[in-house]
Amino acid sequence: MTFVLVPGAWHGAWAWHGVAQRIQARGQQAFPLTMPGLAPGEDSSNLRMEDAVSHIVKEIERRNLHDVVLVGHSWGGAPITAVAHRIPERVAKVIYYSAFVPQRGVSMNDENLPENAAYVRAAIEASPNGTVGLSFELFQQFFMQGVPEAAQRLAFDLLLPHPGGYMLDALDVDPVTTLGIPAAYVLAEQDLALARPGAEFAARIGVAPIMVPGTHESLLTHPEELAEALLGA
Known part of the structure; x- marks a missing residue:
């Protein structure tokens, strides 16, 4: 299997490195990707969802990958859905992880709840480059709760503002299951960051969640367990 790992909002390929190394140690290929605008020094302005989707497609085609297992964390569930529709002949499975x-x-x-959606939209409109950030307090409370503050700080300091278009653009496609592509949903047991319960998202593709320990950032705190879940999904 060849795993293409797409990070969530504010994250880059770095968030997947621990999981990728464990997948590779089991004899499979793994390619963590960073989306446009989410590497240090890159211009994040005027980016839309299509930029992320096209980037993933181009990387898969550039590496000539087949039998791809697309894995998306958090926001990454959106672009991988579009990618599966764009190049279904190269995709063997789609896995949504929290x-x-x-x-x-x-x-x-x-x-999001209406008040939260309005807050995000206002933050994007107020930003000079149309991005939205994340406060350390919210990261502590909802993304990596219960983890020592030193580890929270280390992870938080790697985050970058997320292009607003990535948050605001909707897809004009049906679930990947309509393509005949198998899909799975892996959910962190203590996830508090999702806009809706993970089981509700999983039901959209007709599956029950495969549970792994940890918070929304369990790819950082529990890479061994997550790698096993992805390999077995």
């Missing part, structure tokens, strides 16, 4: 499973015409921001 992720947004998009519905046609509904953006990730639209899944």
Whole structure:
């Protein structure tokens, strides 16, 4: 199997390195990707969801990958859904990991409570380059709760502002299961960061969640368990 690992909002390929190394140690290929605008020094302005989708497609085609297992964490569930529709002949499976499973015409921001969605939209509009950040307090409380503060700080300091278009753009596609591509949902047991319960997102692709220990950032704190879950999904 060849795993293409797409990070969530504010994250880059670095978030997947521990999981990727464990997948590779089991004899499989793993390619963590960083989306446009989420590497230090890159211009994050005016990016749309299509930029992320096209980037993933180009990387898969550039490496001439086949039998790809697309894995998306959190926000990454949106672009991997579009990629599966774009190049279904190269995709063997889609795995959502504590992720947004998009519905046609509904953006990730639209899944939030109205007051939270309005806050995100206002932050994007107020930003000089159309991005949205994440405060350390929210990261502590909802993304990596219960983890020592030193580890929280280390992870938080690697985050970068997320292009607003990535949050606001909706997809015009149906679930990947309509393509005949197998899908799975892996969910962190203490995840508090999702806009809706993980089981509700999993039900959109007709599966029950495969549970792994940890918080929304369990790819950092429990890479061994997550790698095993992805390999067995």
